[in-house]
Amino acid sequence: MKRALFTIPLCLILIGVMVTSFVLMGIKPSSSNISQAQKLAEYTKPAVVRILGYSVVGWQFNNPNDPEVEAILSQLNYQSVVGGSGSGAIISSDGYIVTNAHVVEAAQMEDEDIANAAFDQLVTIMADYFQVDYETAYEYMLTYTQYTEIQRVIKVILPGGDILDGEVKSYGAPVNEGKDVAVLKIEGKNLPTLKLGNSDNIQNQDNIWVSGYPAAADSDLLSPDSSLVSSMNAGQISATDKKTEQGSPVIQINAAATHGNSGGPVINEKGEIIGLLTFRGDTVNGQEVQGFNFSVPVNTVKEFTNQAGAKNSSSNTDKLYKEGLELYWGGYYDNALEKFEAVQRLYPNHSEIKKLITNSEQRAGDSKTLWSDYKTIFYIADGVAALLVILLLVFTFAFKPKNRPAPAVAAPQIPPAPPHVPENTIPDLNNDGKIDVQDIILALQEQQKKQQKKDEENDS
Known part of the structure; x- marks a missing residue:
């Protein structure tokens, strides 16, 4: 067992090395110093877009004797713009976007409706400029003005600065008419x-x-x-069972919102869209009252994404971006940098990547070691250690040295034992049933007689 004194401690050391390697490989980046709200803000920011939905109406003025009106129209480039802006969210890596129908309504209306809205805008400008009532300005402009063209425009502005044309793939209706949902499509990949x-x-x-x-x-x-840069406001769900006059379900929330938030995603704690902001509560004394806003439930939104053939699918960009953030928040800047650079290769105009790459490079000197990156080395080392343990145990217990026979030793000469003399050799000579002094005396006398007789025989 002398071998065991060496091999057993060595086996224990090798087993300790294997256990340590598995522990190191199991260490995962911890981002406990980052709140859930902060994480959601960073996760969602790259996919929230600004949407411009409008129509441009061209005018022709037919009164050459009114240079003042002509001058105003010239300043307007003989155009009126009808529409506005809102928000939306990208739901597929190939460019499907969900928003409100009313955000792109101005690009969906009939020509006559667009022209009337633009004309109303033009009349208001003239009435204000010439300080006349609306009806007077309306009659005058109606007599001498007509629209020449209508151009419908939907622009999607991505957080990275790209401005892309949007195409309506499915459309509900403005909130006062039906389900306030629209699905747009832009050209893109790995979004x-x-x-x-x-x-x-x-x-x-x-x-x-x-x-x-x-x-x-x-x-x-x-x-x-x-x-x-998008904004994010926190709140809670206030009511879940409300409906519009047309019977469409809406969710009441108390998060602050205003013009421009329309169509923006309402996000839960998992980072999932559970609704799209659609309208605010009524004003009180002409003032907006915050905390009373409404959103279209996401299950209503899904009706329109299905119509559009849009599949809600994430991309490798999302996966790498989130992995990089977790590493970055955990202090593994070298590893985070690799993820962020991979994101940049997939989607160069990602809104957050340049900043994160710069920050990771600046903090590389303080980067922690991510041991799971060395799994291959650990597995090889563990395999070698396990093999050594097996060999050492076999060497210790399976191959015992053979015992050599001890040299023969001559047995000592033992002298023969003297003849055994039985006890109580003196007979009961006086026949009294016991051996006592009398028997000994008689025996001695008998022995003397025998000796005398023997001596006499020898003399003769």
Whole structure:
């Protein structure tokens, strides 16, 4: 067993090495220092877009004797723009987007309706400029003005700055007419996306977040790039069973929202879309009252994505981006950098990647080691260690040394034992039933007689 004194401790050391390697490989990046709201904001930001839906109406003025009106029309480039802006969310890597129908309504109306809306806008401008009542301006402009063309435009502005044409693939109706949902399509691949949830599972007081591009956040004091950054406001679900006058279900929420948020995603704690913001509560004394906003349930939205043939699918961009964020938040900057660079190769105009790559490079010196990257080396080392343990155990217990026979030792000569003299050799000579002194005396006398007789025989 002398071998075991060496091999057993060595086996224990090798087993300890194997256990340590498995522990190191099992360590995962921890982002416990980042709140759920912060994570959701970063996860969702790249997939929330600004949408412009409008129509451009061209005018012709037929009174050459009115240079003032002609001058105003010239300043307007003989055009009126009808429409507005809203928000939306990319739901597929190939460019399907969900938003409100009313966000793109101005590009969907009939020509006559568009022209009437644009003409009303033009009349209001003239009435204000010439300080006349609306009816007077209306009659005058109706006499001398006619529209020449209508151009419908839908533009989708991505967070990375790209401005792309949007095409309506399915369309409901503005909120006061029906289900306020539209599905758009832009050209693209490997786009960031958001997942559609299930609005049947929502409960009152569930935490939610509203993401989008509120007009109130657009300020002349901000840089142009700031218009590409979406806002996110937190809140809760206030009611789940409300409906519009047309019978369409809506979800009431208390998160702050305003013009421009329309069509923006309402997100649950899992980062899933559970609705699209659609309208606000009534004003009180002409003032907006926050905390009373409504959204179209996502299950209603799915009716239109199905019509459009849109599949809610994530991309490798999403996967790599989220993995990179988890590594970055955990302090594994070198590993995060690899993920972010992979995202940039897939989708170069990702809104967050350049900043994250720069930050990761700057913090590379403080990067932690991600041991799971060395799995192959650990597996090889563990395999070698396991083989050594087996060999050492076999060497210790299976191959015992043969015992050599001890040299023969001559047995000692033992002298023969003297003849055994039985006890009680003196007979009961006096026949009294016991051996006593009398018997000994008689025996001695008998022995003396025999000796005398023997001596006499020898003398003769």
